[in-house]
Amino acid sequence: MYNSSILNSKIFTLLRICAVFLTLTIFSFPAFSQEEHAEGAEKKFEPSEVILEHIADSHSLHIIGNTSIPLPVVLYTDKGFEVFSAAHFEHGHADYTGKYYTYRLVNDKINIVGENNTLSESANVAKWNSSLIDLSITRNVVSMWMGIIILLIIFLSVSSAYKKRAGKTPKGFQSFMEPIILFVRDDIARPNIGYQYKRFMPLLLTIFFFIWINNLIGLVPFFPGGANLTGNIAVTLVLSVITLIVVNLNGNKHYWQHVFVPADVPVWIWPLWWVIELVGIISKPFALMIRLFANITAGHIIVLSLISLIFVFKSFAIAPASVAFVVFMDVLELLVAALQAFIFTLLTALFIGTAIEEHHH
Numbered sequence: 001m002y003n004s005s006i007l008n009s010k011i012f013t014l015l016r017i018c019a020v021f022l023t024l025t026i027f028s029f030p031a032f033s034q035e036e037h038a039e040g041a042e043k044k045f046e047p048s049e050v051i052l053e054h055i056a057d058s059h060s061l062h063i064i065g066n067t068s069i070p071l072p073v074v075l076y077t078d079k080g081f082e083v084f085s086a087a088h089f090e091h092g093h094a095d096y097t098g099k100y101y102t103y104r105l106v107n108d109k110i111n112i113v114g115e116n117n118t119l120s121e122s123a124n125v126a127k128w129n130s131s132l133i134d135l136s137i138t139r140n141v142v143s144m145w146m147g148i149i150i151l152l153i154i155f156l157s158v159s160s161a162y163k164k165r166a167g168k169t170p171k172g173f174q175s176f177m178e179p180i181i182l183f184v185r186d187d188i189a190r191p192n193i194g195y196q197y198k199r200f201m202p203l204l205l206t207i208f209f210f211i212w213i214n215n216l217i218g219l220v221p222f223f224p225g226g227a228n229l230t231g232n233i234a235v236t237l238v239l240s241v242i243t244l245i246v247v248n249l250n251g252n253k254h255y256w257q258h259v260f261v262p263a264d265v266p267v268w269i270w271p272l273w274w275v276i277e278l279v280g281i282i283s284k285p286f287a288l289m290i291r292l293f294a295n296i297t298a299g300h301i302i303v304l305s306l307i308s309l310i311f312v313f314k315s316f317a318i319a320p321a322s323v324a325f326v327v328f329m330d331v332l333e334l335l336v337a338a339l340q341a342f343i344f345t346l347l348t349a350l351f352i353g354t355a356i357e358e359h360h361h
Helices: 002-028 047-055 123-131 139-164 173-193 197-219 233-249 253-260 267-312 316-356
Strands: 060-064 067-070 072-077 080-085 102-106 109-113
Touching (some): 060 139, 072 109, 173 316, 197 267
Antiparallel strands (some): 072 080, 102 109
């Protein structure tokens, strides 16, 4: 009876947490606050517009409803730097005249506006926009900083605990992190890299926790989460380029000999062999980039599509079914968040192991 009451209490506590979480999800959804036209009619809800707005980067941090925090805009033009707040754009409804040019926000992309209030009425405007470099602090940048801070807190606290409790049984947060670190070492690094695995442990741990933590931050639908960082192709591109560089810089002579001077291959086939091998070298990290980007973005789109059903049908009667599927997808996305971090780290270790593997006769 005692154990049963404890179990029931835990279940009800979990249900209350889910209820609060889902309530915040719905109320933080941008469509919950209905906008109106000048005539007073309700604006038609466009789920594709809301979904694309979420998965794209933004110059503001969404809080709840139509409330958001504008972020700094930093632009480099052919005349110098421009720094101002994104609040001047009024969510894309107004232009901002800076020191050198007038700027307009179109689909979260900043463009220079010409004299006739257009974006492309002359070659000069095209030239100005081609020289414009956007160095703004966007929502994805803030989310990445949050992930970096969490990473530093995790690793510095665990490192400090190991120094203070050297030779003792792990305790507290250290006992939670140690199995994960040992998992990366024993099940990813050591089997795929071999005896040289220690050289690459800092890289593999950083990749694993960076992807995992940012995947989890992206699953939080309200402030300060909700960013689609690991579903941004630029972020996954950088991660894959890091893998490409590390793998090929550490490749031994046997690795490069296999690429350029393959044994048991006729010399007249070598040019074709070089093309195939170089395509393989590039396609491996490219596959990492696309896999992470596609899986995380697809998860966000599915969850937002399910929530959008409530607003498409304009009835809370559909809410129970919609919320049930959202809960299921969120639980599944928790698994996907860890799984994608594991796959990216595993394949990185596998590529490194292939490049540094000793030649066997």
